[in-house]
Amino acid sequence: MNKIEWTDLKYLSGFGNEFASETPSHPNALPKGQNTPQKAPYNLYMEQLSGTAFTAPRETNKRSWLYRILPSVKHFPFKKIDNGLVTHNWNDEEPNPNQLRWKPFDLPSNEKQVDFVQSMATLCGAGDARIRHGVAIHVYSCNVSMVDKAFCNSDGDFLIVPQKGCLFIKTEFGKMAVAPNEICVIQNGMRFSVEVEEASRGYILEVFDNHFVLPNLGPIGANGLANPRDFQTPVAWFENVKAIHFKIILKFQGNLFESHQDHSCFNVVAWHGNYAPFKYNLENFMAINTVTFDHADPSIFTVLTCPSLKPGTAIADFVIFPPRWSVAENTFRPPYYHRNCMSEFMGLIKGNYEAKKEGFQPGGASLHNLMIPHGPDFDCHRNATTEELKPVRVADGTMSFMFETCLGLAVTKWANKTCEKLDGEYYKCWQTLEDNFSKLSV
Numbered sequence: 001m002n003k004i005e006w007t008d009l010k011y012l013s014g015f016g017n018e019f020a021s022e023t024p025s026h027p028n029a030l031p032k033g034q035n036t037p038q039k040a041p042y043n044l045y046m047e048q049l050s051g052t053a054f055t056a057p058r059e060t061n062k063r064s065w066l067y068r069i070l071p072s073v074k075h076f077p078f079k080k081i082d083n084g085l086v087t088h089n090w091n092d093e094e095p096n097p098n099q100l101r102w103k104p105f106d107l108p109s110n111e112k113q114v115d116f117v118q119s120m121a122t123l124c125g126a127g128d129a130r131i132r133h134g135v136a137i138h139v140y141s142c143n144v145s146m147v148d149k150a151f152c153n154s155d156g157d158f159l160i161v162p163q164k165g166c167l168f169i170k171t172e173f174g175k176m177a178v179a180p181n182e183i184c185v186i187q188n189g190m191r192f193s194v195e196v197e198e199a200s201r202g203y204i205l206e207v208f209d210n211h212f213v214l215p216n217l218g219p220i221g222a223n224g225l226a227n228p229r230d231f232q233t234p235v236a237w238f239e240n241v242k243a244i245h246f247k248i249i250l251k252f253q254g255n256l257f258e259s260h261q262d263h264s265c266f267n268v269v270a271w272h273g274n275y276a277p278f279k280y281n282l283e284n285f286m287a288i289n290t291v292t293f294d295h296a297d298p299s300i301f302t303v304l305t306c307p308s309l310k311p312g313t314a315i316a317d318f319v320i321f322p323p324r325w326s327v328a329e330n331t332f333r334p335p336y337y338h339r340n341c342m343s344e345f346m347g348l349i350k351g352n353y354e355a356k357k358e359g360f361q362p363g364g365a366s367l368h369n370l371m372i373p374h375g376p377d378f379d380c381h382r383n384a385t386t387e388e389l390k391p392v393r394v395a396d397g398t399m400s401f402m403f404e405t406c407l408g409l410a411v412t413k414w415a416n417k418t419c420e421k422l423d424g425e426y427y428k429c430w431q432t433l434e435d436n437f438s439k440l441s442v
């Protein structure tokens with residue numbers, strides 16, 4: 001497979017800033033002092049992309065102005081195409097209240113060529129993109145680049161977590177390379193195209209309600225967790241490419257549609273605004289944790305949150321479990337046993353997860369739905385209750401993450417059956433837990 005040489009990548013730094021970017025070959029492509037002059041510099045078309053209602057409060061208002069060779073509207077009509085394994089039909093299967101764990105999802109075989117969009121498969125979700133409320137969790141597993149083809153999501157924002165293989169992503173705002181242990185967010189309505197140089201796999205969290213923001217820090221203070229300066233947005237880049245059949249694949253109300261046009265949609269010469277894609281390297285996360293006792297809730301590891309209208313309750317949080325020191329005294333250090341009014345979907349990028357060293361593998365996943373009990377397996381519990389509590393590094397060389405949502409998640413037919421990855425033995429990891437209490441009282 002071809003190596004992708006994207007050596008000239010530059011990024012703008014900061015979370016949610018008002019950015020302005022011009023392709024160096026076309027200085028002054030952004031109009032001075034106004035958005036819509038009678039004629040834009042270089043005869044470009046002017047187009048606004050709104051990520052919030054025009055009238056959204058200033059603090060949350062999101063929009064960008066794109067100065068492009070042709071406006072997005074110049075395309076042939078959309079036609080319905082096969083949805084593949086993408087779905088928002090949450091009633092196809094009976095609800096499954098068990099603890100669920102999936103073995104690693106297959107990488108595509110060499111005989112089959114499949115690109116990012118073709119490979120997207122929905123695992124679980126809830127809600128309805130039409131009423132702008134809900135989430136969907138997908139996986140992708142692809143081995144070829146999208147050629148003369150872009151994807152656009154009308155339904156919500158994508159948070160993409162590569163697990164294997166770097167994603168080389170062209171967007172209307174510029175190019176970004178997103179390697180495993182990095183994540184990116186591509187918001188509602190933005191066209192993008194994914195190139196890969198090896199069999200590549202990862203997870204996608206889609207939110208219908210709102211955009212991702214940084215969590216409030218409260219008493220932590222002004223710094224910590226994911227720091228705003230570490231978020232990177234592409235600089236303007238364009239290709240002036242005429243194509244016989246450039247395809248736009250649109251996800252619209254949970255269904256896929258295709259239209260074509262005679263030019264690449266990556267034709268934005270300059271843009272400005274605060275509605276733009278970004279990436280983030282999880283290594284930059286500044287973890288905060290106890291230096292005294294007890295296990296702090298995993299919300300301390302929130303990288304990004306998509307808030308609901310209920311205070312403090314997320315449509316979806318993106319939480320990581322990064323390498324760190326564990327120093328708590330007189331404490332059962334691993335995650336506690338618990339039941340949660342939120343659903344917890346977990347994935348593993350590399351290494352292993354402290355609460356389950358066996359069975360939960362990179363490229364696999366687990367789901368503990370609303371109020372479904374879960375916690376450490378037998379080995380983890382035994383070690384944690386007997387080990388000498390010295391300061392230790394935990395999760396070294398590993399990275400796991402959680403998509404936590406206030407919604408009850410329906411599991412798709414593909415996830416439940418067709419993918420054949422559901423681990424029917426998962427429940428066994430707790431069956432050897434012993435009644436140590438009665439042993440004492442005899």
Ligand SMILES: O=C(O)Cc1cc(O)ccc1O
Binds near residue numbers: 296298335336374
């Ligand atoms: O279930 C899990 O493994 C995730 C998790 C981790 C943790 O440290 C505390 C609570 C929690 O749900």
Ligand SMILES: [Fe+2]
Binds near residue numbers: 338340344368
């Ligand atoms: Fe949990």
